Amino acid sequence: MDTRTEMIKGAARTFETEGFRGVGVDRLLAPSGSSTRTLYKHFGSRDGLVVAVLEARHRAFMDRLGAEADEIDPIGSLFDTLRRWLETHGAWGCMLLRARSEYASANAEIVALVEQQKREFREAVARRVEIGLGRADTGLATQVWLLFEGATAAASVSDVAVIEEAKRAARALAAVASGRGP
Amino acid sequence: MDTRTEMIKGAARTFETEGFRGVGVDRLLAPSGSSTRTLYKHFGSRDGLVVAVLEARHRAFMDRLGAEADEIDPIGSLFDTLRRWLETHGAWGCMLLRARSEYASANAEIVALVEQQKREFREAVARRVEIGLGRADTGLATQVWLLFEGATAAASVSDVAVIEEAKRAARALAAVASGRGP
DNA sequence: GGACATGTAAAGCGATCGTTTTACATGGCA
DNA sequence: TGCCATGTAAAACGATCGCTTTACATGTCC
Numbered sequence: 001m002d003t004r005t006e007m008i009k010g011a012a013r014t015f016e017t018e019g020f021r022g023v024g025v026d027r028l029l030a031p032s033g034s035s036t037r038t039l040y041k042h043f044g045s046r047d048g049l050v051v052a053v054l055e056a057r058h059r060a061f062m063d064r065l066g067a068e069a070d071e072i073d074p075i076g077s078l079f080d081t082l083r084r085w086l087e088t089h090g091a092w093g094c095m096l097l098r099a100r101s102e103y104a105s106a107n108a109e110i111v112a113l114v115e116q117q118k119r120e121f122r123e124a125v126a127r128r129v130e131i132g133l134g135r136a137d138t139g140l141a142t143q144v145w146l147l148f149e150g151a152t153a154a155a156s157v158s159d160v161a162v163i164e165e166a167k168r169a170a171r172a173l174a175a176v177a178s179g180r181g182p
Numbered sequence: 183m184d185t186r187t188e189m190i191k192g193a194a195r196t197f198e199t200e201g202f203r204g205v206g207v208d209r210l211l212a213p214s215g216s217s218t219r220t221l222y223k224h225f226g227s228r229d230g231l232v233v234a235v236l237e238a239r240h241r242a243f244m245d246r247l248g249a250e251a252d253e254i255d256p257i258g259s260l261f262d263t264l265r266r267w268l269e270t271h272g273a274w275g276c277m278l279l280r281a282r283s284e285y286a287s288a289n290a291e292i293v294a295l296v297e298q299q300k301r302e303f304r305e306a307v308a309r310r311v312e313i314g315l316g317r318a319d320t321g322l323a324t325q326v327w328l329l330f331e332g333a334t335a336a337a338s339v340s341d342v343a344v345i346e347e348a349k350r351a352a353r354a355l356a357a358v359a360s361g362r363g364p
Numbered sequence: 365g366g367a368c369a370t371g372t373a374a375a376g377c378g379a380t381c382g383t384t385t386t387a388c389a390t391g392g393c394a
Numbered sequence: 395t396g397c398c399a400t401g402t403a404a405a406a407c408g409a410t411c412g413c414t415t416t417a418c419a420t421g422t423c424c
Contacts, residue, residue, distance in 0.1 A: 003371075022205035024411060035372050036413075074413060093283050097335055101280045102201035115261040118339045119346035142344055143351040147325075150332025153279055157300045162324055169355055176354055185401075206381060217402045218383075228382060 004042050006032040012053045016092050018048065020102045047107055050099060055112065057095055058117045061085065065124060074128040075144060075174050078169035082151060083160060084131055091155035121145075140177045144170045183345075186224050188214040192341075194235045198274050202221045202232065202284045222283035231287050232281060236292065239277055239299060243267065247306060256310040257356050261349035264333060265342060315360055322359045326352045 010031030014023055025036055025046055043049040065086065071079035092098075100114040125148065126141035133140065151166035183283055192213030207228055225231040246267065252259035270331055274280075282296040307330065308323035317324065333348035 002213060018287045019203060021201060022284055022288055026411095028274045033372085034372090036373065037415085039373090040413065041370085080325065092286065093279060094335070097275060097338065098280070098283045100339065101275050102204055102284060104274065105200045106204055115339050118336075122340075139350070143329075144346050146329055146332035146344060146351065147334055148332070150328035150330070153276070153327055153331045153335050154300075157297050158280065158304075162328060165321060165324040166328050168321070169328065169351075170424085172355060172358055173351055176358065177190040207383085208381095215402085217404090219385085219403090220401065222383070282417085 003032075003034065003038065006050070007034050007039065007042065008052050008056050008141075010034075011049055015053060015099075016090060016095060020099050021167045025049075034085060047103075047110070050103070050107075051110060054096055054099055054113060054117070058120075060120070062124065069128070069132075073171075075170050078125065078128055078144070079163050079170065081149065083163045084123060086152075086155055086160055086163070091152075091160060092155040094149065094152045097149075108152065113138075124132050128175070132174055137177055140173060143173050157161060184222065185214075185216065186231075189224065189231070190238050191219065192216075193231055194239060194277075197232075197235060198272060200276060202281050206230075207298050229285075231297060232285070232289075235293060236278055236281055236295060240302075241293050244303070244306065251310070253313075255353075257352050258349050259351070260307065260310055260326070260330060261333065261345050261352065264330065265345045268334075268337055268342055268345070270288070273334075273342060275338040276331065276334045279331075311356070314356055319359055322355060325355050352358040 007029065011028040013031055014028050018027065025039060028046075028049065029039060030037065036072070039046075039049060043052055065078070065081050068077060068081045070080070079125050081084075091178045096114045096117055100111055103110040122145050125145045126136070126138065129141040129144060147166040151163045154162045187271045189211065192211040195213055196210050200209065202283075207221060210231065211218065211221060213266060221231060225234055245258070247263050250259060250266075252262070278283075278296045278299055282293055285292040302322070304327050307327045308318070308320065311323040312318045329348040329352050333345045336344045
């Protein structure tokens with residue numbers, strides 16, 4: 001595989017399990033077996049690697065969301081994708097938000113990147129809501145988004161089963177909004 | 183005020199805005215004007231200060247939840263307290279989860295502490311649900327909890343107005359669960 | 365076969381980290 | 395007055411940080 005891609009994947013795994021600021025470049029490069037020289041050739045700095053990891057992570061998740069979208073239950077399938085994602089990657093909380101909070105005052109690029117990614121994800125949720133409801137409903141879209149973020153955060157200190165509860169809540173709210181009752 | 187309390191409050195402010203692992207002890211002590219010697223007298227280590235900050239933060243929030251509980255709308259008032267809390271402290275995401283993710287592999291005490299605190303909070307939410315519904319409903323309690331955690335996380339990259347949307351969602355779900363319809 | 369791109373290995377850079385230590389100021393109490 | 399607890403100021407400790415550099419091993423293309 002491409003060296004750069006392997007570095008990103010390895011570093012992502014380390015960030016996921018060990019956090020962002022408490023780990024040095026050596027531990028970031030250990031999984032891929034790369035040298036620090038190659039790191040700075042490819043990414044310019046440690047922060048550059050962080051940005052690359054966040055971009056790759058967001059793109060991979062959005063791609064998977066698109067690939068696993070269900071026409072019958074476009075809202076509920078959001079949470080199916082989340083469950084499968086956490087089963088393979090582990091429930092460590094949203095990596096983007098974790099990075100944002102740790103670089104809030106240290107790297108404006110990371111903060112701006114994550115905020116843009118969250119806007120993009122929120123719009124994807126809104127499109128699902130529009131498909132499922134037959135019309136746009138920004139209030140419901142926000143509610144589903146909150147359930148999604150809540151499930152992601154809660155799964156890190158609880159059970160992955162909370163995702164099913166979030167799915168039920170989202171469907172119930174959608175049913176109410178569609179006038180079909182609970 | 184007590185020196186120890188001032189150190190905790192000052193360090194909490196720095197953790198909130200600058201993250202946990204990317205800040206040195208000097209910047210943690212700057213707001214209170216204390217010396218490193220006093221830090222190690224009181225807390226033993228930097229991690230000891232982190233634990234003290236997390237305990238104080240959780241206790242303060244739980245106390246405020248109890249003080250601001252509304253008998254008429256026990257579920258909805260959860261989100262009123264959250265909104266007021268974020269208006270005074272700023273929306274930086276849940277400090278407990280932020281610490282947990284950054285110390286996940288470095289400090290087992292912090293991980294265990296946060297998980298216990300989250301269990302305690304979750305039970306407080308369940309009690310609110312029981313009061314509002316007239317009976318226990320663990321499913322609804324989890325859903326309200328997820329909305330709460332989601333609003334806390336989302337407010338850090340969005341608008342504090344999402345809290346009102348979470349409140350609406352929680353009340354709608356409670357209405358459905360109580361059989362009173364949407 | 366020589367030039368070049370791409371990689372690892374490893375030493376070393378100054379800066380900063382958490383922590384300890386020495387020195388000194390202050391205030392309440394016996 | 396003398397003592398001790400409690401605090402700040404500041405230097406210094408070794409370790410580790412992000413990053414640079416030197417040296418060397420590959421493979422590929424002309």
